Amino acid sequence: MKSEIISVGSELLLGNTINTNATFISMKLAELGIDIFYHTVVGDNANRLKDVTKLAISRSDLIIYTGGLGPTKDDLTKEVVSETLGIELELNNIYLKNIKEYFKKKNAKMTENNIKQAYIPKGGKILNNDIGTAPGVFLNRKGKKIVFLPGPPNEMKTMFNNYTVPLLKQENIIKSKVIKTMGIGESSLEELIKDIIANQSNPTIATYAKQGQVEIRVTGKGRSEKEVNQLINPIIDKINKKVGNYIYSYNDESIEEVFFQLLKKNNMTVGFCESCTGGLVSSRFTALADASQVFERGIVAYSNNSKMEELNVNKDTLEAHGPVSEETAREMALGLLNKSNVDIALSTTGIAGPTGGTKTKPLGLVYIGLATKNENYAIKTFFTGDRNSIQRKAANKVFAEGRKYLLKINN
Amino acid sequence: MKSEIISVGSELLLGNTINTNATFISMKLAELGIDIFYHTVVGDNANRLKDVTKLAISRSDLIIYTGGLGPTKDDLTKEVVSETLGIELELNNIYLKNIKEYFKKKNAKMTENNIKQAYIPKGGKILNNDIGTAPGVFLNRKGKKIVFLPGPPNEMKTMFNNYTVPLLKQENIIKSKVIKTMGIGESSLEELIKDIIANQSNPTIATYAKQGQVEIRVTGKGRSEKEVNQLINPIIDKINKKVGNYIYSYNDESIEEVFFQLLKKNNMTVGFCESCTGGLVSSRFTALADASQVFERGIVAYSNNSKMEELNVNKDTLEAHGPVSEETAREMALGLLNKSNVDIALSTTGIAGPTGGTKTKPLGLVYIGLATKNENYAIKTFFTGDRNSIQRKAANKVFAEGRKYLLKINN
Numbered sequence: 001m002k003s004e005i006i007s008v009g010s011e012l013l014l015g016n017t018i019n020t021n022a023t024f025i026s027m028k029l030a031e032l033g034i035d036i037f038y039h040t041v042v043g044d045n046a047n048r049l050k051d052v053t054k055l056a057i058s059r060s061d062l063i064i065y066t067g068g069l070g071p072t073k074d075d076l077t078k079e080v081v082s083e084t085l086g087i088e089l090e091l092n093n094i095y096l097k098n099i100k101e102y103f104k105k106k107n108a109k110m111t112e113n114n115i116k117q118a119y120i121p122k123g124g125k126i127l128n129n130d131i132g133t134a135p136g137v138f139l140n141r142k143g144k145k146i147v148f149l150p151g152p153p154n155e156m157k158t159m160f161n162n163y164t165v166p167l168l169k170q171e172n173i174i175k176s177k178v179i180k181t182m183g184i185g186e187s188s189l190e191e192l193i194k195d196i197i198a199n200q201s202n203p204t205i206a207t208y209a210k211q212g213q214v215e216i217r218v219t220g221k222g223r224s225e226k227e228v229n230q231l232i233n234p235i236i237d238k239i240n241k242k243v244g245n246y247i248y249s250y251n252d253e254s255i256e257e258v259f260f261q262l263l264k265k266n267n268m269t270v271g272f273c274e275s276c277t278g279g280l281v282s283s284r285f286t287a288l289a290d291a292s293q294v295f296e297r298g299i300v301a302y303s304n305n306s307k308m309e310e311l312n313v314n315k316d317t318l319e320a321h322g323p324v325s326e327e328t329a330r331e332m333a334l335g336l337l338n339k340s341n342v343d344i345a346l347s348t349t350g351i352a353g354p355t356g357g358t359k360t361k362p363l364g365l366v367y368i369g370l371a372t373k374n375e376n377y378a379i380k381t382f383f384t385g386d387r388n389s390i391q392r393k394a395a396n397k398v399f400a401e402g403r404k405y406l407l408k409i410n411n
Numbered sequence: 412m413k414s415e416i417i418s419v420g421s422e423l424l425l426g427n428t429i430n431t432n433a434t435f436i437s438m439k440l441a442e443l444g445i446d447i448f449y450h451t452v453v454g455d456n457a458n459r460l461k462d463v464t465k466l467a468i469s470r471s472d473l474i475i476y477t478g479g480l481g482p483t484k485d486d487l488t489k490e491v492v493s494e495t496l497g498i499e500l501e502l503n504n505i506y507l508k509n510i511k512e513y514f515k516k517k518n519a520k521m522t523e524n525n526i527k528q529a530y531i532p533k534g535g536k537i538l539n540n541d542i543g544t545a546p547g548v549f550l551n552r553k554g555k556k557i558v559f560l561p562g563p564p565n566e567m568k569t570m571f572n573n574y575t576v577p578l579l580k581q582e583n584i585i586k587s588k589v590i591k592t593m594g595i596g597e598s599s600l601e602e603l604i605k606d607i608i609a610n611q612s613n614p615t616i617a618t619y620a621k622q623g624q625v626e627i628r629v630t631g632k633g634r635s636e637k638e639v640n641q642l643i644n645p646i647i648d649k650i651n652k653k654v655g656n657y658i659y660s661y662n663d664e665s666i667e668e669v670f671f672q673l674l675k676k677n678n679m680t681v682g683f684c685e686s687c688t689g690g691l692v693s694s695r696f697t698a699l700a701d702a703s704q705v706f707e708r709g710i711v712a713y714s715n716n717s718k719m720e721e722l723n724v725n726k727d728t729l730e731a732h733g734p735v736s737e738e739t740a741r742e743m744a745l746g747l748l749n750k751s752n753v754d755i756a757l758s759t760t761g762i763a764g765p766t767g768g769t770k771t772k773p774l775g776l777v778y779i780g781l782a783t784k785n786e787n788y789a790i791k792t793f794f795t796g797d798r799n800s801i802q803r804k805a806a807n808k809v810f811a812e813g814r815k816y817l818l819k820i821n822n
Contacts (some may be wrong), residue, residue: 009619010617011617011619011628012434012437012450012629012631013431013437013447013448013449013450014437014441014447014587015434015437015438015439015440015441016438016587016589016628017434017619018429018430018431018434019429019430019433019434019450020429022425022426022430022452023423023426023428023429023430025426026423026424026425026426027425027426027427028426029426030425030426033463036424036425037424037454037456037459038424038451038452038453038459038463039424039430039450039451039452040450040451040452041433041449041451042448042449043448043451044617045448048448048449052449055466070597070598070620071597071598071601072597072598072601072609072618073601073605074617074618086747102429102795105795106793106795107793108596108599109599111598111599111602112602113601113602114598128452130797131795131796131797131800132620146436150619152621152622154622154799156802182549206427208427219460231591257612272679272690272711274690277694277697278693278694278695278696278698278699278702278709279683279685279690279691279692279694279696279709279711280690280697280698281690282689282693282694282711283688283689283690283691283694285689285690285691286688286689286690286691286711286713286801286802287689287691287798287802289764289766289798291689291713292713292714295713296713296714296716296717297710297711297713297714297716297721298689298690298710298711298713299708299709299710299711299721300683300690300693300697300708300709300711301704301708302697302702302706302707302708302709303703303707303708305707305752306707306708309751310708310710310752323819326700339720339721341716353700354700355700372730374599387563387698387700388698391697391698400595410554411418
């Protein structure tokens with residue numbers, strides 16, 4: 001099946017928005033074993049959208065549109081594509097009712113133009129929007145599959161994963177296992193596993209650098225889940241032998257999720273006290289549903305005063321070693337441990353920039369402290385990148401340190 | 412001048428690389444006043460690249476290619492496009508010398524396939540690559556301008572800024588102003604300004620829903636910055652009269668940035684105490700450089716215990732009204748105000764889900780508290796979406812409430 005993606009929106013052509021939708025869908029189509037030959041971006045312009053649609057119909061079996069499903073006048077994807085293909089739009093009363101209920105629940109006024117969203121190309125299957133109001137549509141037309149997805153990435157992703165993937169699944173099963181690593185660069189990792197990658201066609205093995213970490217994606221194709229697993233598992237064993245030390249997940253979990261699961265398994269609670277990460281550690285941890293099972297408080301101690309008042313860091317420590325120091329990180333974690341009844345307290349203090357770096361304490365220097373009733377220590381780490389990268393990488397490292405501690409006590 | 416961008420590379424179609432090159436070039440072309448009608452991504456495939464090239468030549472005056480200029484076999488942009496247009500490639504001895512010197516300087520071995528990079532379409536002007544080895548090319552062919560740029564973003568950007576922009580400069584400039592709103596849906600907003608949007612061609616006005624907020628983008632075209640401002644400003648005044656209440660920025664700032672600037676202006680400090688947002692408010696605020704100028708601490712009080720111990724919330728309040736209540740939100744903010752020396756304390760407590768909602772306290776219910784030495788109160792709000800949407804929207808609302816308070820005391 002040949003496919004292409006058409007993203008509709010003048011904001012993309014003006015350089016105001018990056019087309020991450022096409023990237024996301026491409027990755028997912030690749031996992032499904034569907035070939036993608038083109039991405040096209042076109043503005044909110046009926047004539048050009050028409051031209052692009054005609055061309056796509058002439059060369060592809062599956063066309064996925066993103067954007068232009070909203071309630072406003074410049075949202076014209078459904079309208080123009082349907083017209084180009086000679087399909088009528090019909091008012092879908094079930095969806096209209098859904099939209100009405102959505103507005104009622106939100107206690108917001110529904111306007112006339114919201115009704116536009118309930119018009120669906122005849123014969124199309126509605127793809128539910130779990131997050132917003134614009135429904136997606138799946139259309140089977142003369143052997144061509146046409147999919148309309150909304151532009152906002154969170155709406156699009158949820159709709160694609162939950163309602164589109166099941167409709168696109170092919171006879172062959174394609175399954176990917178995503179191995180997550182931390183602490184090694186992409187080229188070094190590839191060097192270590194190059195003999196495993198070489199000459200491998202099923203499963204395929206690919207590495208991706210993402211947000212300071214590297215993922216290894218092992219993708220197998222076969223007639224059954226069992227067959228694919230039999231292809232994938234020996235490869236994963238081989239990879240594990242080479243780079244197992246860097247792997248924290250074999251199931252595409254985030255590092256905070258892995259740490260969370262380990263805490264639950266150990267029946268332990270955690271608290272975070274943060275300076276340079278400014279709440280990011282707590283925020284990422286509490287983005288997990290059920291975080292409350294193991295997490296009960298966090299402190300963002302940004303100033304020296306708050307480090308002393310909230311976490312009982314010694315004034316002498318701050319004066320002798322500075323707020324960015326091994327000693328301060330350790331005392332922060334100890335302070336949180338002593339004031340709360342958590343089993344593990346983790347701390348961060350560092351220089352995220354853009355300013356504040358010095359020769360002895362450069363930009364990117366971060367100390368991470370850990371305290372339990374049995375021990376307490378801090379480690380010195382160093383991260384590259386801009387302020388937000390340094391904060392993100394430091395948060396990753398906090399979760400990784402917590403995981404390391406739990407693995408140690410479990411052994 | 413009508414332009415389009417063609418990005419060549421299979422990694423883009425597999426979802427391994429995001430096409431930030433097209434976004435960057437689009438933004439720059441918009442600044443130059445050049446209309447961009449299409450982005451296309453095509454893989455490292457000669458036939459499809461040929462088709463895409465023929466189509467582009469038929470509809471555009473300026474075609475910018477990125478990618479496929481490297482030394483390896485799958486780098487075929489220059490070769491295929493030249494062949495499609497009937498242009499010969501010539502060995503450029505000056506550039507060959509450059510490449511040789513580059514390798515000598517790097518103390519690296521130059522391989523045979525590097526010579527491929529010194530072949531330039533006849534009549535083309537070389538665009539120097541200050542960072543890598545692949546030269547770019549600027550071609551003027553039968554009234555069409557064709558530009559070849561390398562794929563790696565840092566090489567491409569430098570080459571575009573230093574050597575391509577001077578060749579593309581036109582008389583017109585394009586400028587966008589981005590107005591940010593909160594508290595109104597896209598359809599209602601458009602309804603309110605539809606008479607301003609109607610029949611408007613320069614400037615153009617478009618609305619975009621983004622992360623639970625709506626942006627209004629006003630884009631003008633003219634011969635000078637002054638002329639464009641004269642077109643844009645009256646439109647912005649008109650929009651302001653209609654929907655000014657919902658606008659928090661006229662300069663594309665985030666809500667936390669607007670709040671931060673207002674705090675600085677008022678020489679006031681802020682603290683956040685969070686239950687349902689779990690650190691997201693502090694985290695977003697401290698993602699801003701210089702946050703430390705106005706922010707000194709935050710508390711993530713996830714459990715009832717931590718609300719009592721850290722924020723002095725009354726046990727009776729929690730028992731009588733529950734942790735998700737106006738009273739608790741108010742007491743949380745007051746507790747933080749009293750224990751720290753911040754001027755404004757803001758709190759969140761709510762039900763972010765996915766579980767925990769009840770009939771009287773449904774999923775999405777969030778109370779936001781505010782305390783200063785003069786007053787304290789909490790407001791009841793309600794958000795839709797999944798856990799992370801609710802957390803994000805609640806954080807937006809915290810910043811919006813802080814802003815509202817500061818605007819009030821400034822009046």
